[in-house]
Amino acid sequence: MSDDLVLCTTDGDGVATVTFNRPDRKNGWSPELEAAYFGTLDRVDRDADVRAVVLTGAGTAFCPGMDASRLNEKAGKGLDLSGRPPQYRPRTLRKPLIAAINGGCAGIGLVQALMCDVRFAARGAKFSTAFARRGLAAEYGLSWVLPRYVGLENALDLLLSARTFDAEEALRLGLVSRVVERDDVLAQAQAYAGDLARNCAPTALAAIRHQVYGDLEVGLDEALRRSLQVMAVTNGSADFVEGMRSFIERRPPHFAPLADDFDAGALTGAPVPGGRLAADDVLG
Template identity: 35%
Template structure:
């Protein structure tokens, strides 16, 4: 078996690239299957927070270098800090990803283990290859689940399956993950890059304000009653009517063309 490629000494732990409104963040520790060490946790937190403040970014792809997504937190090197501080790094990353208003895609090749799998599950959509493998490995390390997995898994697969995945810490393949609803699409390794590029481009071309509202409504809807959800929807929709995108959508439909969405506020200023 060919060993994972090592990272050049001066190369960043986290790579960032932009293309047509899509930002791709790549975990870059291929020699450790992109295990998250303290500097990488901080770099990822800062990069996710920066996305929120950049109006030019309309979709995010999160992936890993060297044929793996992420093997979880790097526990190979002891760290002389209080556990509360260690866990705060994880909490900051999980919340920064959760709070992003733009659509997010995890592109998973190779392994997604422990916190690495929950990092992928924190994205809105997950694309994997048939070779991808997933494991909630915490029990095998004498640890309990983290990075939001205790909240994400029951919502995605139900409580019983979540218990099975966490308490037994079994490794499952991409096919089973897809059947459970933990992977959105499975694509051949030769096809995944092109598929994710096209998917991210479609998401970036959508109406940014309306999509941010929908994403927030779906998250809130999972924990509220139907009357509450309907009230939330009623509050959100006027904000969409007040953007240029609403008029653009109707014009594009009438003119039989693709719409060009900007998210710009279209209400005249008060005089």
């Protein structure tokens, strides 16, 4: 496995740009790319200098799904996920994850785009769930994720037809929040992430991310209980003092970096969504 399958650079604001780097294969997914990507997420999660992450693809595509040669090789041979972490690994990241979808995004590439918190798409970029047209069911939990973004009927439409749709329709459906010109998509996503990195407290960002994904699983009463538990900590924190002082003094805030041992689950009183089980553990 080569680390060159995934590139990672960090700017002065603390924005790490992570790039799928198989442009010769349109960034087609493979177990090697997966391991390199998830390993990169592990590293940026521990790096105190990183405050937000942008994910994109090299060349003209984001990730059009599993590499076609891999699909052909594995066709009819069953499923082997031994040792592979689940595809929701990005949801356990403690830092904001912004997608800059620069081109084709389908199958497992769409799954990974939906694991990001906010999605910028290049005008004209093509999307598809793809699975049904390859004789496959909705993979990697997409049947759970997709209806939460676009509603039941739209999710069934996209999954059953596996049709291709463009960035403009993705925006109307709620799959992406911004559509920008192709040459600007990465810069705009980086600018958004930079604003978070400069102006938002890393601990608050980690807590909010955990709250939103964790609260998808519970009712209002439990979500409120968790919220009050978080408030009991953050309302007395140094970050709150700095946030108010910077606001009153009309200056940029100077928030401390995220502590290496910060545990959003302990703060919210809820487990990390999905935990950190390996895929073979999930399958039992």
